[in-house]
Amino acid sequence: MLKDYIVRILRHAGIFFVAKSTVLIAPFFAAAFLSQKLYGQIEWWLxxxxxxxxxxGFGASGVIAYGTLGGEAKRYVRPAVFFVVSLSLTVLVGCLVFIFFLDSWKSNFLIVVSVMSVSVALQLITSSRLKALGKGAWASVIESNVYAILLLAVFFSLWLSDFVEIFVSLLFLYCLIIVFFISKSMLLGKKNFFRASRFFGFFRLGFSFLVSASLMGIFMSSPRIFLGxxxxxxxxAQFSLVFRWLSISIIIHQFAITVFFKTIYAQPQTNxxxxxxxxxxxxxxxxxxxxxxxxxxxxYAALGIPYPPRVSFDLIVVMSLVMTFWATSASLEGILYRAGALNYQGRATAIGLIVAVVVLAIINALGLNELKWVAAAWAIGFFVILSLQFSFIRDSGLLFKPILGVCLFAVFVCLVCLLFDVGAL
Known part of the structure; x- marks a missing residue:
């Protein structure tokens, strides 16, 4: 029994790390073989x-994940899938019309971003379903597909035609394949979900997930959107290379949550x-x-590894702290949902996003163009989000102190590095 469990975990770990290696390699590959300007545009599009x-997705990924586990959301899983599939096909058809009738579509970033957004929405609902079914490693494969497509597009563009044309074509093909398999497995032959009450229920429940997921998506992208x-x-490009390097650490958290999602969040909280x-x-x-x-x-720069260009030590240290905040916030979100307090997550993210945007506006007005100030604004926004999350969890009577202790230690290390200019040693 124990042997079977260990083999299963090792198999999941192998699949997970192969999938996540694509997320790591693709941006570095793009940075190495494309121009800095094009790589920066790709990161902005992402x-x-x-x-x-x-x-x-209108919160469909959350409805599908927790609905698959059971409870109130179970009856809204198929309406959620139908909504995302229908909207995705509508957007893809609209993009095709522009591509055929607009000669300059490749210079219009809206086309590329629209197709990429559809692929993100589709992979969110697919990976959510797989996680809840206990197939977390395969969910990680789905979550990495946009980066796998990016890697293929960069590779093909070295020998074939324009990168943007190849990238969009591969995204279209991927989206259609995902739509086919989702529809075949969850929609075709199942008609009992075509009830107005089911769709209204999905929109009502999905809105809570929408607020939380979309605001967090905007928050996580805000520095690159601002810089672009x-x-x-x-x-x-410079900011993203630092971010890509340090976000390798998040793979640890993603593996634990992806593979053990059902174990951690499908039962009452324990020590x-x-x-x-x-x-x-x-x-x-x-x-x-x-x-x-x-x-x-x-x-290892002599080996040709694509390190970021010479950037300040302050930027790197602050970004390291952001990784801790990121992992902590993602962990606390699941705790809040289990406590029936998902609205608190949306509220915390909204306030943190507002704070980050205000700080970014201030540093822009003051002409503080160094990347470390952008990272600092991001970290301040994250600090606000975590403060509110911890406050909501404390008021709910749930456990949180071990996680808080880790966060405080990370803040302490970051402050020591900044105050004593460790990078100059």
Missing amino acids: SLSMAIGPLL SFDGPEAV RQIYLLASVVACVTAFSFFLALLVYYKP
Whole structure:
């Protein structure tokens, strides 16, 4: 029995890390073989699609994930799938019309972002279903598909025609394949979900997930959206390379939540679950600060590894802290949902986003163009989100102190590095 469990975990781990390696390799491959301007544009497109994709889904991914586990949301799973599939096909047809009748469509970022957003919406609902079915490793494969397509597009563009044309064509093909398999497995032959009450129920429940997921998508993309709008693709490229390097640490958290999603969130809260989440966040913290040293000192630069250009140590350290905040916030979101307090998550994210946008506006007005100030605005917004999340969880009488302890330690390490200018040692 134990042997079978270990084999299953190892198999899931293998599939997961192969899938996530694509997320790591694709942006680095793009940065190495495309121009800095085009790579910056790609990162900007990705940030916009990650913000718009959850909006297209109208919270369907959350409804499908927790509805598959049972409870009130179970009856709304198929209406959620039908809504996303119908809207996705509508957007894709609209994009095709523009491509055929607009000669300059490749220079119009809206076409590319629209198709990317559809792919994000489709992969969200598919991966949510797989996670809830206990197939978390395969869910990670779906979640990595946009990056796999990016990797293929960059590879083909080295020998074939224009990168944008190849990228959009592959995205279209991917979206149609996902629509076919989703429809075949969850919609075809099942007609009892065509009831107005089911769809109204989905919109009512999905709105709570929509607010939380879409706001978090916008928040996570806000620095790159800001830089792409007010600075330029080159600044996006520099910031994104640091982000990509340090976000490798998040793979630890994503693996734990993806593979053990059902175990962690399908039953009442226990001390064991909280300490497990705290341990995961602690691993993310340690690994992110280790990666910060690699990014700053570039020990293997002679091997041709695509490190970021020379950036400030302050930027790297603040981004390391952001990784801890990211893992913590994602962990607390599940706790809030289990407590029936998902609206609190949306409220916390909304306030944190407003704070981040205000701080970004201030630094733009003051002409503080260094990337470290953009990262600082992001970290401040995350700090506000976490403060509110911890407050809501405390008021609900739930456990949280081990996770809070890890966060405070990460803040302490970050402050020590900044105050004592560790990067100059």
